Amino acid sequence: MTNSIDEIEYTNAIFAIGTNTTENHPVISSKVKRAVRLHGAKLIVADPREIDMVKYAAIWLRQKPGTDVALLNGMMNVIISEGLYAKEYVEERTEGFDAMKKIVEKYTPAYAEKITGVPADDIRTAARIYAKAGKAAILYTMGITQHITGTDNVKSCANLAMLCGYLGIEGGGVDPLRGQNNVQGACDMGALPVVFTGYQPVANDETRSKFEKAWGVALPPKPGLTIVETLNAAHDGKVKALFVVGENPMLSDPDLTHVKEALNHLDLLVVQDILLSETAELAHVVLPAACFAEKEGTFSNTERRVQRVRKALDAPGQAKADWEIICELSTHMGYPMKYAAPEDIMKEINRLTPSYAGITYERLEKEGIQWPCPNADHPGTKYLHKDRFTRGLGLFHALDYIPPAEVPDAAYPFVMTTGRVLYQYHTGTMSRLSKGITERCPESLVEIHPNDAKKLGIQEGQFAKVTSRRGVVQAKAKVTERVPKGTIFMNFHFKEAAVNLLTNPALDPTCKIPEYKVCAVKVEAA
Amino acid sequence: MEIKKISLTIDGKEIQAIPGQTILEVARANGIYIPTLCQYAGTTNVGACRVCVVDVAGARTLVASCCMPINAGMVIKTDTPAVRAAQRLVVELLWASGDHNCLTCEANGVCELQSLVYWLQIEKPRFNIESPGYEIEETNTMIQRDLNKCVLCGRCIRACNEIQVNEVLDFAGRGFRTKVGPAFDADYIDSECVFCGECVDSCPVGALTFKQAKFQGRPWEIKKVKTTCTYCGVGCQLDLNIHNGKLVKVTGNHEYGQPNEGRLCVKGRFGLDFVQHPNRLTTPLIRKNGELKEASWDEAYEFIAKKLASIKKKHGADSIAGFSSARVTNEENYLFQKFMRAVIGTNNVDHCARL
Ligand code: SF4
Numbered sequence: 001m002t003n004s005i006d007e008i009e010y011t012n013a014i015f016a017i018g019t020n021t022t023e024n025h026p027v028i029s030s031k032v033k034r035a036v037r038l039h040g041a042k043l044i045v046a047d048p049r050e051i052d053m054v055k056y057a058a059i060w061l062r063q064k065p066g067t068d069v070a071l072l073n074g075m076m077n078v079i080i081s082e083g084l085y086a087k088e089y090v091e092e093r094t095e096g097f098d099a100m101k102k103i104v105e106k107y108t109p110a111y112a113e114k115i116t117g118v119p120a121d122d123i124r125t126a127a128r129i130y131a132k133a134g135k136a137a138i139l140y141t142m143g144i145t146q147h148i149t150g151t152d153n154v155k156s157c158a159n160l161a162m163l164c165g166y167l168g169i170e171g172g173g174v175d176p177l178r179g180q181n182n183v184q185g186a187c188d189m190g191a192l193p194v195v196f197t198g199y200q201p202v203a204n205d206e207t208r209s210k211f212e213k214a215w216g217v218a219l220p221p222k223p224g225l226t227i228v229e230t231l232n233a234a235h236d237g238k239v240k241a242l243f244v245v246g247e248n249p250m251l252s253d254p255d256l257t258h259v260k261e262a263l264n265h266l267d268l269l270v271v272q273d274i275l276l277s278e279t280a281e282l283a284h285v286v287l288p289a290a291c292f293a294e295k296e297g298t299f300s301n302t303e304r305r306v307q308r309v310r311k312a313l314d315a316p317g318q319a320k321a322d323w324e325i326i327c328e329l330s331t332h333m334g335y336p337m338k339y340a341a342p343e344d345i346m347k348e349i350n351r352l353t354p355s356y357a358g359i360t361y362e363r364l365e366k367e368g369i370q371w372p373c374p375n376a377d378h379p380g381t382k383y384l385h386k387d388r389f390t391r392g393l394g395l396f397h398a399l400d401y402i403p404p405a406e407v408p409d410a411a412y413p414f415v416m417t418t419g420r421v422l423y424q425y426h427t428g429t430m431s432r433l434s435k436g437i438t439e440r441c442p443e444s445l446v447e448i449h450p451n452d453a454k455k456l457g458i459q460e461g462q463f464a465k466v467t468s469r470r471g472v473v474q475a476k477a478k479v480t481e482r483v484p485k486g487t488i489f490m491n492f493h494f495k496e497a498a499v500n501l502l503t504n505p506a507l508d509p510t511c512k513i514p515e516y517k518v519c520a521v522k523v524e525a526a
Numbered sequence: 527m528e529i530k531k532i533s534l535t536i537d538g539k540e541i542q543a544i545p546g547q548t549i550l551e552v553a554r555a556n557g558i559y560i561p562t563l564c565q566y567a568g569t570t571n572v573g574a575c576r577v578c579v580v581d582v583a584g585a586r587t588l589v590a591s592c593c594m595p596i597n598a599g600m601v602i603k604t605d606t607p608a609v610r611a612a613q614r615l616v617v618e619l620l621w622a623s624g625d626h627n628c629l630t631c632e633a634n635g636v637c638e639l640q641s642l643v644y645w646l647q648i649e650k651p652r653f654n655i656e657s658p659g660y661e662i663e664e665t666n667t668m669i670q671r672d673l674n675k676c677v678l679c680g681r682c683i684r685a686c687n688e689i690q691v692n693e694v695l696d697f698a699g700r701g702f703r704t705k706v707g708p709a710f711d712a713d714y715i716d717s718e719c720v721f722c723g724e725c726v727d728s729c730p731v732g733a734l735t736f737k738q739a740k741f742q743g744r745p746w747e748i749k750k751v752k753t754t755c756t757y758c759g760v761g762c763q764l765d766l767n768i769h770n771g772k773l774v775k776v777t778g779n780h781e782y783g784q785p786n787e788g789r790l791c792v793k794g795r796f797g798l799d800f801v802q803h804p805n806r807l808t809t810p811l812i813r814k815n816g817e818l819k820e821a822s823w824d825e826a827y828e829f830i831a832k833k834l835a836s837i838k839k840k841h842g843a844d845s846i847a848g849f850s851s852a853r854v855t856n857e858e859n860y861l862f863q864k865f866m867r868a869v870i871g872t873n874n875v876d877h878c879a880r881l
């Protein structure tokens with residue numbers, strides 16, 4: 001997030017696009033709802049489904065799945081043509097405005113309506129609310145990123161915010177809400193194929209030599225493979241060994257049949273986890289790990305706040321903390337790693353990572369700190385891009401709308417979109433073990449519009465069979481107007497109805513995120 | 527801008543305070559104790575219980591200090607016989623109109639009604655004890671409602687509507703039959719309730735309790751460990767309540783501040799059964815003859831080290847890849863990428879941020 005969670009409550013307008021906030025980030029949704037109910041902020045919701053946030057919205061834009069760029073361009077068209085944009089800010093702090101303006105000219109509200117299905121007048125209203133707010137925050141999640149145009153979608157959001165001068169101010173911002181507790185931290189710590197900690201590129205000689213000196217070994221300059229590329233390489237026999245820490249690609253990755261084949265090709269699959277996940281079941285070696293309640297450490301939340309994790313319980317049996325396992329294995333392999341406690345590891349991170357340099361356990365004892373925090377006296381950073389962007393001037397991107405990779409046709413006439421529900425989490429390995437959660441949400445449901453259900457002869461609670469070009473799953477139908485006609489919604493928490501047997505592994509060309517949010521399917525009564 | 531303070535007197539003490547503050551706020555800021563019950567930080571002051579009454583010189587009746595803004599020159603007494611008598615009457619009525627059996631109550635020791643009774647030194651209520659006789663709600667395994675213990679303070683309603691803005695709870699009925707709960711007198715499980723548990727954290731008595739924590743440890747035996755939720759990216763600060771090596775329940779704490787100011791959702795609150803679930807992995811496993819068999823740590827390390835070394839030798843470091851995790855700590859992610867880069871010699875390391 002460029003800005004902080006708390007700022008959401010005190011801003012004037014909130015534009016939530018592709019985020020089912022009440023279910024995926026409930027506590028952030030409380031800030032949004034408080035902003036609306038207690039402080040008079042205006043909420044704009046853009047989502048194909050009638051999510052709970054709609055109840056609090058001043059206006060709801062029901063765009064067709066995968067048409068976000070067209071919608072955002074439409075809003076920018078209105079803002080520019082009505083002269084509502086921040087002219088001074090655009091002039092002083094950005095570049096690329098003219099090229100962007102040129103593309104956007106085509107996206108009149110009427111043209112955008114044709115692509116998105118959102119009435120032209122609603123596009124105008126939303127654009128005006130956002131532009132006239134004085135300060136406004138954009139919230140988004142996977143509903144924006146999990147498309148082949150995910151990178152474009154994100155850039156479009158940034159375009160809109162810059163156009164109105166809402167980046168680099170308190171209460172403004174473009175805020176991706178992170179789905180998993182420590183996605184932010186995993187990225188910050190360099191668990192990415194192209195960067196070390198703090199996004200320092202592996203291909204940069206100077207950076208590499210800094211790490212080589214600190215670690216006492218020569219390091220490879222060639223960028224590595226992403227998850228999806230790794231699985232493809234494993235499938236082709238180019239990757240022979242895979243070490244998986246606490247992930248479950250057997251349920252979370254697109255096109256599961258392919259994933260299983262890939263994993264079966266490996267000479268060595270090691271899985272380190274707290275439970276025997278679907279992926280662990282295929283492993284050659286499984287290592288039992290301690291869970292968050294059984295170890296010390298830190299997580300970094302979606303607003304870049306580094307916070308302490310504390311040990312409350314002993315790990316069961318012989319299970320050990322992940323850091324201990326990595327240290328011991330490394331030592332076995334002839335590279336001794338010796339740390340007395342996670343605090344010592346953080347000290348090494350402080351030394352090698354400018355943005356984390358001032359984040360020490362001593363300071364975290366009291367309160368979390370938001371990076372960048374370059375030294376021990378720095379208070380941390382509430383919002384980014386104050387006065388100047390990281391790259392100097394903010395860059396507008398001229399973006400055209402590109403349709404999803406797979407659109408409905410005669411054989412697969414429905415759009416399927418996927419997501420989470422409040423009560424479950426990710427692949428369900430953890431959340432499904434809870435009594436209360438299971439009581440509230442025991443099984444997967446396919447949301448389908450009443451008209452479609454009637455046509456197909458599917459009744460509430462009856463099993464529906466959903467088929468895509470890649471696979472088939474069955475789940476009980478939930479007949480509801482939450483979804484638009486022609487679209488079904490499924491969650492990915494349940495292995496009994498593993499939607500990723502169906503989803504399309506088509507990747508966004510830049511950030512390689514699969515297009516989970518749109519694929520074409522056929523629906524029948526089972 | 528300099529805010530002009532005004533002066534007033536509480537219990538004979540001359541005090542400077544900011545206009546707009548309530549009597550209660552000023553008293554608290556100056557270390558003067560006034561008991562309260564319905565007042566709840568972060569929500570509207572409703573003045574429902576009248577436990578916080580004080581004597582204001584010149585006022586016709588005793589006033590509820592939680593709702594009354596201060597005036598210059600006010601003379602306030604918090605400890606007159608009339609104030610105490612009024613407080614006793616309120617507390618005795620509350621006691622007598624419910625089933626306050628502290629012997630088995632989960633709130634015993636942290637209950638605000640119990641504290642008031644003790645503080646006001648009430649031996650016994652002067653009225654006959656008549657519990658309304660509601661059935662205890664046991665239709666879900668997360669939150670137990672015993673409305674026979676409810677003091678109708680409305681804190682749960684304000685917690686649900688103002689703190690979380692879930693808009694589930696309200697008052698229903700009138701007089702002796704007034705009740706708090708979801709619309710249409712539904713049980714929680716049949717309502718729009720999303721089981722955030724905020725109402726339970728807010729309840730001053732034992733009317734709303736965490737069902738699975740029942741008989742699992744008394745408040746003074748429980749150790750609270752502050753940590754960060756393991757589910758979504760909000761990173762809520764929460765307290766793991768531990769007794770005898772067991773995770774008993776999860777509570778929020780408004781004093782922890784950002785990012786969640788004590789608020790939680792159902793996952794952080796009720797989603798942690800996995801921690802002590804019998805399915806947890808407890809020993810390393812190595813596949814032998816197609817089956818995963820228990821092994822020692824040394825065997826497992828030996829097996830992995832040998833295999834990785836031979837694959838690296840035969841096919842090069844880039845034939846090895848690692849997936850780190852958005853679930854493990856920063857320190858662990860750091861070490862894992864260090865392991866892949868420095869020990870294996872490849873940049874093939876990623877995690878599922880994209881998925
Ligand atoms: S658990 Fe949360 S949503 Fe349910 S009634 Fe209580 S405060 Fe409201």
Ligand code: SF4
Nearest residue numbers: 676677679680682729
């Ligand atoms: S249930 Fe608890 S919080 Fe709610 S009104 Fe009754 S006593 Fe107050």
Ligand code: SF4
Nearest residue numbers: 755757758762791794
């Ligand atoms: S309590 Fe809920 S909202 Fe808070 S971090 Fe955990 S999962 Fe996210």
Ligand code: FES
Nearest residue numbers: 564573576578592
């Ligand atoms: S605390 Fe003031 S009226 Fe209840």
